[in-house]
Amino acid sequence: MAFESISDVEIERLLALPKRVSNPGARDSRIEGRLQRNYDVVGEGQEYKFQLYTRQNIRPGMDDDFSCGLSWLAPNGETLTLCRYNGPHLDHFNRLEHEWLEATCHIHRTTERYIQAGFKPEGHASTTDRYRTLTGALHCLVTDCRISGIETQPDEPTLFPLP
Amino acid sequence: MNADLLQLQESLCKAMCSEVRVLPKNKELAIIRTPFTFPDGDPYQVYLKQLPGGLLRVSDMGHTLGHLSYENDTTKFRKGTRGKLFDQILAEGEVAEDDGEFYVDAEPDNLASAIFRLSHALIKLNDITFLNRARAESTFYEDLRESLMRIVPGAKISEDYVYEAMDNARDYPIDYRIEGKHAPLFVFGVPNKDKARLATIVLERLKRANADFDSLLIFADQGTIPRPDLARLSNVGGEMIASLDARDDFERKLLRKVA
Numbered sequence: 001m002a003f004e005s006i007s008d009v010e011i012e013r014l015l016a017l018p019k020r021v022s023n024p025g026a027r028d029s030r031i032e033g034r035l036q037r038n039y040d041v042v043g044e045g046q047e048y049k050f051q052l053y054t055r056q057n058i059r060p061g062m063d064d065d066f067s068c069g070l071s072w073l074a075p076n077g078e079t080l081t082l083c084r085y086n087g088p089h090l091d092h093f094n095r096l097e098h099e100w101l102e103a104t105c106h107i108h109r110t111t112e113r114y115i116q117a118g119f120k121p122e123g124h125a126s127t128t129d130r131y132r133t134l135t136g137a138l139h140c141l142v143t144d145c146r147i148s149g150i151e152t153q154p155d156e157p158t159l160f161p162l163p
Numbered sequence: 164m165n166a167d168l169l170q171l172q173e174s175l176c177k178a179m180c181s182e183v184r185v186l187p188k189n190k191e192l193a194i195i196r197t198p199f200t201f202p203d204g205d206p207y208q209v210y211l212k213q214l215p216g217g218l219l220r221v222s223d224m225g226h227t228l229g230h231l232s233y234e235n236d237t238t239k240f241r242k243g244t245r246g247k248l249f250d251q252i253l254a255e256g257e258v259a260e261d262d263g264e265f266y267v268d269a270e271p272d273n274l275a276s277a278i279f280r281l282s283h284a285l286i287k288l289n290d291i292t293f294l295n296r297a298r299a300e301s302t303f304y305e306d307l308r309e310s311l312m313r314i315v316p317g318a319k320i321s322e323d324y325v326y327e328a329m330d331n332a333r334d335y336p337i338d339y340r341i342e343g344k345h346a347p348l349f350v351f352g353v354p355n356k357d358k359a360r361l362a363t364i365v366l367e368r369l370k371r372a373n374a375d376f377d378s379l380l381i382f383a384d385q386g387t388i389p390r391p392d393l394a395r396l397s398n399v400g401g402e403m404i405a406s407l408d409a410r411d412d413f414e415r416k417l418l419r420k421v422a
Contacts, residue, residue: 032263033225036232055229059264061189062224065208069233078301079234086205089226090194093204108203120203 003080003121008112014072015082018044021052021149033059041070041147049073050082052147056134057089065089066134068141069108081122083145084108085137092125101127105137131155183278185211195221199282201230207285209278214268221277222266227285229263235292237263245291252291256284300354303383306407307338307352314414315341315421324349329372335365342422346375351400354383359392366399377401377420381413 021039028035034057041050050072057065069084085107086092092101092108096117105128110121131137136155141147184196188210195209208226211219228237240249252258258265258281265284269277292298311320324340325332326349339350349369351362366378378401382388385405388396397403402416 031232032228032237034229034232034263036229053233055232057225057229059224061192062226065224065226065229067229067233071234081203081234084233090206090208091196093200093206095204120201123202123204125204 003074003078003115006080006112006115011082011110011112014043014048015070015145017048017146019048019050019145019147020044021147024150028054028056030058033057039150041149051079052141054134054138062089066137068134068138070141070145070147080110081108082110083141084122085128085131085141086125087134087137088132094124095119096124101125105129105131107140132158192224195278197278197282199286201289205230207282209281209285211274217271218268219271219274219277220266220268221274221281222264223281223285225262225264227265227288231289231292235295240288240291245294248291248294249288252284252287256280256287258284300383303354303407304338304352307381310407310410310413311339311341311350311417314417319421326369326372326374326376328374329368335368337365341417341420343377343420344422346377348377348379348417348420350379350381352381352383353385353388353396355387356389356392359388359396363392363396363399366396370399379404379416379420382406 019041021041023040026037026039028037034055036056037054039052041052042048043050050070052068052070054068055066057063064087066087066089067084070082072080072082074080086105088103088105091103092106093099094101096113096119106125107128108122108125111124114123115121128140130140132155135153139152139154142150142152182198186194186196188194191212193211195211197207197209199207201207208223210222210224212222214220228240231237231240239245253260253265256267258267260266265281265288267277267281308322319342321340322338324337326335326337329335337349338352341348341350351358351365353359353362362380369376380396380400380402381404383406385393385403402420404413404416407413
C-alpha cells in the first residue's frame with residue numbers, strides 16, 4: 001500500500017489495534033552517545049507488524065533529549081511512523097499550520113492532511129504535559145496505542161511543573 | 164537592478180537575525196535556535212559551549228544521528244556509498260565528529276560562519292536517508308514501470324493485476340499483466356528476497372489454479388537474492404532479467420512474449 005492513499009480512519013485503526021511486544025527482553029544498546037532500544041510488536045491476529053523504539057541522549061546536560069515512537073512495518077517494505085513522543089529538548093514547527101510549539105514535550109501523529117500535502121506524515125505535533133521523562137513517555141505511548149507485553153511506569157505527579 | 168541593495172541588505176539582515184535566537188539551556192550550554200528543521204518539523208539542534216582558551220564549540224550534541232535513528236540504522240551511514248557521502252559532507256563543512264556528536268570550534272568572531280557550516284552539514288547528513296532500502300526499492304519500481312512503458316504500449320499493460328479465477332485472489336497480486344502472444348504475460352519486479360519469496364508463492368498459486376500464463380521476473384540486482392530463494396523462484400518462474408541495466412535482454416525477452 002502506498003502511504004499516499006492511507007486515510008485518517010486507517011491510521012486510527014492501526015493506532016487503536018491491540019498489539020503485543022514479541023521481544024519483551026530487548027535491552028538498550030549504546031550507540032553514538034545515545035541509548036536505543038527497539039521492540040518488535042505484532043498486531044492482534046499477527047497480520048500487522050510494528051516497531052516500538054526508545055532513544056535517550058546520554059551526553060551531560062541532554063537528559064531531556066529523548067523520544068519513543070511506534071512505526072508500522074507495511075507489507076510493501078516501507079515504514080510509516082504512526083506516532084512519536086518527544087521530550088522537551090527543543091521547539092517544533094507545524095508546517096501546515098505555520099505554528100511553532102515552544103520547547104515542551106510534544107506528540108507527533110501521522111495525519112492524512114500532512115501526507116496529502118506532501119509533508120512528512122508525522123509532521124504534525126501537539127504539546128502535552130502527560131510525561132516528563134522517557135519512562136513516562138513510553139508509558140503514555142504504550143497505553144495510547146494499546147500495546148501489551150512490557151511493563152511501563154507513568155511519571156510521578158509533580159508539584160512543580162516544568163515552565 | 165534598480166533596487167537599493169544597501170537597504171535590501173539591511174532589511175534582509177534584520178529578518179534573518181530575527182530567525183536566530185540564543186537561549187540558555189543549562190550551566191554548560193546555550194541553545195542556538197535557527198529556522199532549519201528536519202522534514203518532520205523538529206529543528207536541527209545547535210548548541211554553544213565555551214572551551215578553554217576563549218574558543219566556542221558549536222555542536223549538535225549528538226541529536227542529529229539520534230533523530231535519524233528513528234527510521235534508519237545510522238551505523239550504515241559509515242559504510243559503502245553512504246560512508247563516502249558521510250565523510251565528504253563532514254570534510255566539505257570542516258565539521259568534526261566525536262562518537263556521533265558533530266561540532267565546529269570557532270573564535271567568537273567566526274561564530275556565524277561556524278553555525279552556518281554546521282547547520283549546512285546537518286541538513287546534508289539528513290539527505291543520506293534518501294539512500295535507504297525502501298526508497299531504493301521504490302525507485303526500482305518506478306524505473307521498471309518506465310522501462311515497460313517504453314517498450315510496450317500502455318493499453319496492453321494492466322498494473323497491480325489480480326487473477327480473479329482463484330480463491331483469495333487479492334492476496335496474490337501480480338505487478339503487471341501484459342497482453343501476450345499465446346497467453347498473458349505476468350511480470351514481477353523483484354527488488355529483494357522478500358519479494359522473491361512472494362513472487363514464488365504467487366506463481367505456485369497460479370499454477371495450482373491452472374492459470375494459463377507466461378511469466379517474466381525482473382530483478383533489481385539478481386546477485387543480491389539468496390541462492391535458495393532464487394532456486395525456488397527459478398523452479399516456478401519463466402524468463403528472468405538480472406537487472407534493469409540489461410536493457411537489450413529486457414527488450415528482447417519482453418517483445419518475444421508480447422502480442
